[in-house]
Amino acid sequence: MKTTKKLGIWMDHSIAHLMEFTSKHFEIETIESNLTTDLQHESVVKNKNLTPKKETKQLFDYYKKIAEAIKNYKRVILFGPTDAKIELFDLLSEDERFLKIKIEIKNTDKMTENQKHDFVREYFSKA
Numbered sequence: 001m002k003t004t005k006k007l008g009i010w011m012d013h014s015i016a017h018l019m020e021f022t023s024k025h026f027e028i029e030t031i032e033s034n035l036t037t038d039l040q041h042e043s044v045v046k047n048k049n050l051t052p053k054k055e056t057k058q059l060f061d062y063y064k065k066i067a068e069a070i071k072n073y074k075r076v077i078l079f080g081p082t083d084a085k086i087e088l089f090d091l092l093s094e095d096e097r098f099l100k101i102k103i104e105i106k107n108t109d110k111m112t113e114n115q116k117h118d119f120v121r122e123y124f125s126k127a
Contacts, residue, residue, distance in 0.1 A: 007073040008120030009066065010111060012082040013059065016066050017116060020073075021124045026117055029069065033062035063088045071097055077123050079106040 006021040020027040078085035
């Protein structure tokens with residue numbers, strides 16, 4: 001019996017926790033956005049925020065890293081408290097490589113690590 005590769009991603013605009021759903025333990029990968037670090041650094045150095053163009057580029061680079069991780073899965077659940085998951089979904093929807101991947105979005109609050117694992121386990125156990 002072939003197992004479908006499933007991935008849960010809790011994310012906001014600063015960090016993404018990628019959790020592969022397996023019958024054993026969770027494999028967790030973390031991808032961080034440079035956005036918050038640069039915002040803090042630049043506000044100290046220049047005493048102003050990033051330009052919208054630079055902010056958009058950094059978010060695009062962050063989403064691109066997550067997309068690279070997603071491309072080897074068959075089912076993905078994006079969840080978290082911000083619109084980052086929707087922005088990523090919109091980006092993936094425009095790319096042919098992701099058309100055969102079933103990607104769903106769920107709104108959640110901030111979660112502990114155990115709550116994230118439970119959410120992914122429960123989500124894929126029902127499906």
